[in-house]
Amino acid sequence: MHRRKEFKASPDSVSKMLELEKNKKVNFLLGQIKGIEDLKNDKIKVITKNNEETENFEVDYLLPFFGLKMELGPIANWGLNLDENLIKVDTEKFETSVPSIFAIGDINTYPGKLKLILSGFHEAALMAQECFKYCYPDKKNIFRYTTSSKELQKKLTSI
Numbered sequence: 536m537h538r539r540k541e542f543k544a545s546p547d548s549v550s551k552m553l554e555l556e557k558n559k560k561v562n563f564l565l566g567q568i569k570g571i572e573d574l575k576n577d578k579i580k581v582i583t584k585n586n587e588e589t590e591n592f593e594v595d596y597l598l599p600f601f602g603l604k605m606e607l608g609p610i611a612n613w614g615l616n617l618d619e620n621l622i623k624v625d626t627e628k629f630e631t632s633v634p635s636i637f638a639i640g641d642i643n644t645y646p647g648k649l650k651l652i653l654s655g656f657h658e659a660a661l662m663a664q665e666c667f668k669y670c671y672p673d674k675k676n677i678f679r680y681t682t683s684s685k686e687l688q689k690k691l692t693s694i
């Protein structure tokens with residue numbers, strides 16, 4: 536079961552799945568799961584919905600694989616400068632259009648953005664520099680390396 540006909544999986548995996556369906560080895564269903572019930576007889580009742588059509592299936596196993604669907608939720612109403620469903624930031628501080636609100640990771644957007652863990656870490660480091668100024672306006676932020684700073688090493692080992 537998948538919520539739409541199109542798949543983001545690799546073309547090879549998709550064509551293998553479609554081939555299996557063509558040969559009646561798998562039954563592909565369009566729609567979404569709306570409910571599950573334990574039938575207490577080692578079976579599970581799965582309630583599915585496609586548009587307005589509801590169906591029930593009795594199954595032995597259910598293997599859910601969730602995808603990524605980004606939703607801003609209430610953040611969408613915070614008055615931030617959005618680009619479709621993403622939050623626009625500058626690449627110096629990763630601050631949004633509202634001062635002191637920052638956005639890092641997959642949720643932000645800027646020219647050349649790459650949705651990678653690596654990028655998220657880089658953005659976090661730069662964002663933290665700016666956050667420090669908001670939190671400690673009178674203190675000087677001393678840049679240190681974990682490889683050489685005894686103070687940082689002490690902090691990390693005491694956690």
Ligand SMILES: Cc1cc2nc3c(=O)[nH]c(=O)nc-3n(C[C@H](O)[C@H](O)[C@H](O)COP(=O)(O)OP(=O)(O)OC[C@H]3O[C@@H](n4cnc5c(N)ncnc54)[C@H](O)[C@@H]3O)c2cc1C
Nearest residue numbers: 603605606607608609639640641642650651652653654655
């Ligand atoms: C299949 C796949 C493979 C990938 N492989 C790599 C790789 O090899 N190397 C690499 O660097 N990157 C990889 N990435 C990208 C990487 O996973 C992302 O860039 C990274 O996870 C983004 O981190 P994030 O914290 O910004 O967002 P996420 O990891 O998406 O975390 C956001 C969290 O916020 C939660 N959330 C969402 N909305 C709300 C809300 N309204 N309220 C509360 N919580 C909410 C979500 O449930 C989620 O837990 C891969 C991505 C995919 C999809």
